[in-house]
Amino acid sequence: MFQILNIRTEDIPRTKFRLHIAIGVLIAVTFILSIARAVDNGTPRGRLNTWGIIVCVKSSVFMAYQIVTGHIEKMKRWGNTRVNVVLNVIDTVFWSALFVFSIMGAMAARSTSSKALAAIVIIVALILCPLAAFLSFMCIRERRYFKQHGVLPGQAPKYASGAV
Numbered sequence: 001m002f003q004i005l006n007i008r009t010e011d012i013p014r015t016k017f018r019l020h021i022a023i024g025v026l027i028a029v030t031f032i033l034s035i036a037r038a039v040d041n042g043t044p045r046g047r048l049n050t051w052g053i054i055v056c057v058k059s060s061v062f063m064a065y066q067i068v069t070g071h072i073e074k075m076k077r078w079g080n081t082r083v084n085v086v087l088n089v090i091d092t093v094f095w096s097a098l099f100v101f102s103i104m105g106a107m108a109a110r111s112t113s114s115k116a117l118a119a120i121v122i123i124v125a126l127i128l129c130p131l132a133a134f135l136s137f138m139c140i141r142e143r144r145y146f147k148q149h150g151v152l153p154g155q156a157p158k159y160a161s162g163a164v
Contacts, residue, residue: 012141016070037121049105096125
């Protein structure tokens with residue numbers, strides 16, 4: 001199990017991009033299910049049942065920032081490894097909060113369809129929480145590498161030693 005945490009530093013960008021794809025798909029699924037649950041007649045109106053929509057929008061904005069600043073050449077100057085770490089740690093906390101709030105909202109649901117949608121959101125949030133934590137771990141490793149070497153993993157240094 002711990003071999004998954006032993007990723008070479010050259011593979012960090014590829015692994016992060018794959019995690020972004022997987023998390024993005026799960027965010028889209030959660031967003032659709034949260035909207036379906038919010039418009040269901042058996043779902044009580046309140047913050048507990050709209051929290052999923054808010055978390056999905058927040059995570060999408062965070063991920064868009066990370067992807068744009070990591071992969072578009074003109075935007076790389078706005079990228080920051082410290083910001084990526086903070087955003088991913090915040091994301092992990094919000095997904096775990098969605099897990100808890102979805103359980104609380106499911107207990108207050110009045111229809112079977114609302115409870116079923118809540119159960120699926122709970123399962124997806126349970127999957128997203130460790131994925132977001134692993135992405136946070138990858139960003140922390142990337143930050144440490146950047147602090148030691150002055151470049152991101154997988155990039156060549158601007159000035160090679162010995163060259164003037």
